[in-house]
Amino acid sequence: MLRRLIYILLLLPMACIDPFKVEVPEGQQLVTIEGIIHNGPGPHAISISRSATYGSVFEGLIRPVTGATVVIRDNEGRITFLEETENSRGNYFTPAGFRAEIGKSYTLQIQTVEGKVYSSLPERVLSSPAIENVSLKTVTIPVEGEIIPRSGVQLISEINDPAD
Structure with missing residues (x-):
């Protein structure tokens, strides 16, 4: 019985598996845009953040996109600029009196500090x-x-x- 126990204890360290190191190629940091405008009273908020790549030290953190130019354009050509406040980085707000009008189409346009431009499709x-x-x-x-x-x-x- 003692002999079997000694054999088991000697074989246990040999049964360990070496860890497999996974190398994931660096992915693209995507821009995430969240928000809604409606015909209710404002201000309405649009939040812009950047995703982190898998395995990054920033994984799981929300990284706001600051300093962007954010506008809402309606189908009649009127432009509304959204403003970012110091206390709410990455969040852009419409003026307090802004309301979407039923029947009109709206397009969201964003230009980042790096010069990249993003535009939504018109939404009625x-x-x-x-x-x-x-x-x-x-x-x-x-x-x-x-x-x-x-x-x-x-x-x-x-x-x-x-x-x-």
């Missing part, structure tokens, strides 16, 4: 259909192996959304 602002009815429904879902079922509330809104 559509009116949302009116809510005709709102109702609540309690839902009970039996759970296998438990005495007490799961329950919740379901909120149901009815709208008449035209096909166009």
Whole structure:
């Protein structure tokens, strides 16, 4: 019995696996743009950041893109400049009185400090259909192996959304 234990203890260090070093080619740092404008009161915010490559020391960190020129252009040629504040790096805000108008198309255009230009496709602002009815429904879902079922509330809104 002791002899078997000695053999096992001697073979254990030989069973280790050498770590495999993965070499990933440096990827491209992509620009990420997030935001929305709507016909509600402003200011509306557009956030611009840069992605990190896999294995980078910056992986998982949000790196804001600062100093960019950000404009919103409508289909009638009107231009609205968005401003970046000192307290909110990488976030660009419309003026307080800016509202998107239903039926107009808007294009977002960004020029970074490096001179790269990004432009969205025109997007038309559509009116949302009116809510005709709102109702609540309690839902009970039996759970296998438990005495007490799961329950919740379901909120149901009815709208008449035209096909166009």
